Amino acid sequence: MGLDREALRARLHGFGFDVVRFAAVAGDAPGSDALDDWLEAGRHADMAWIERGAAKRRDPRQVLDGARTMIMLGVNYGGDLPSRDDGQSTGVWARYALNNDYHDTVKPGLVAAGRAIESWAGVTSRDYRYYVDTGPVLERSWATRAGVGFTGKNAMLISREFGNWLFLAAIMTRVEIAPDAPVSARVEAEPVGTLCGNCTRCLDACPTNALPEPGVLDARRCISYQTIENKGIIPRELRTGIGDRIYGCDICAEVCPWNRFAQTARSGLLEARPELAQFSLSEILRLTPEGFAVGFKGTAVKRLKLRGLLRNACIVAANTGARECGPALVDLTRHAEAMVRAHAVWALRVLQTDAPWASLRAMEVDPLVLAEYDAPLEPRSAQA
Known part of the structure; x- marks a missing residue:
């Protein structure tokens, strides 16, 4: 009798993850070709760490020999944003920043998930690796394969349950777990923008033209890159387009019609810091x-x-x-x-x-x- 996949899914949900889905590791990682094209075009700006880890991103087995399953986990961070009404000028923060650092707050859930996998499958900590936006993993592409959502024209992972507001974490393991299906066969065949239809709101809304084509982000022009990853002078020609965004940018996500299904975040793996907006x-x-x-x-x-x-x-x-x-x-x-x-x-x-x-x-x-x-x-x- 095989392992009960749904029992593991329920266990991981209990640790605070809003989405738990499984994908099979076989051949090159989904999104590998797009990664190569993106890097070759220089659209990663000066984020050299992406290029250095490209081989591992293409093949998770270079990270964990014998990896057979990618467990994709999502933490919803949607909800209303705090505002200040006393007339003083403020900046607009990326939604995720109005919490304590998710790298830190999601990690305990991953630690608990790892232990659950050990007891569920009879393996040890040597049989899995976990990451929350910190390792050589193409999280968005794996999440698309696992059916967490689909990759939108804004190059974001879009969930039909949570809109654009999911932190993604990944556990790669040597344990074989039956994979979940993508959200539709169309998404598996045409992974970028499949369920966006004719909508181009995100492409049209970007004030710095950082989305030169559907599903492709040019970090060199992206407000999030410029206000967070760029450690030096912000190019003069991009400054006006930054508008009132003081840290990061959600414009291409905010305008997405799929957010009508977004839900308010629960507090399990998040620590809200609404006072930052004040x-x-x-x-x-x-x-x-x-x-x-x-x-x-x-x-x-x-x-x-x-x-x-x-x-x-x-x-x-x-x-x-x-x-x-x-x-x-x-x-x-x-x-x-x-x-x-x-x-x-x-x-x-x-x-x-x-x-x-x-x-x-x-x-x-x-x-x-x-x-x-x-x-x-x-x-x-x-x-x-």
Whole structure:
């Protein structure tokens, strides 16, 4: 008598996972060809770690010899977003960021899942590996194969039950488990955008044109990449398109019609931090290292570091016309980090605020910052 797959599924659901699905590991990983094309086109920007791990992403057996099953797990993070109504200017955070770091909070569920697999199948910890967006796994493609959802034209995994709002985790194991079917035969044959129909809302909505074709993301133009992964200067031509997005971006997900089925997240593997949305731009621009460490403790924002958050806040202040941030921006033109100074200068010029331009420029020696003083720039009124 074979192992009871549904008993394992129920057990894993009990650890806080909203979706538990199984896919067979055989041949190259789904999405391998698309990965090769994406890397060859340079659309991964400077995320060299993706290229370094490409061979393992193509073949999970290079990670776990003898792997036979990929267990795909989803954690719903949907629900209403907090807002601030006191008139102070704020930035918009990616929905996932308004929680403690999911890499940390989902891990205990994976640890428990691993132990459950050991007892269920009579194996040891050497017979599986687990990851939550941290390993060489093509999670979205495996989730499509397992029937968690389908890959939309926005290059996101879209669930018919949870819309665009799923954290994905994966467990690869040597245990053979009967696979689940994709959401439809069409998805298996044509994995990108199959159930999007003629809808192009995500492609049309992206303000920086980061989706050059259905299902293909150009990270070099993506607001999420620029505001999180990019550790340096954000290209001048992309800054206006960032709008009010201070950390990450959900625009291509927010406009998706499949979100009409989205559900409010349960709290099992999440630790909500709605207070982050209450930071005004002025407060962020005046954060000290100590204030940043306390205010963003345990969140994914900590990995951005204070200098990255200040950079992003400068751009949002300019784009939203937050002239009340002028004094804080002037102070940041004297910041120790040239990257921060450069974006503060740009923001002040866009806002057309009064500033001691001659004395500020006379103090500057870094060429990146001097370039911001000297670059041709349309005022915000003209940009709008």
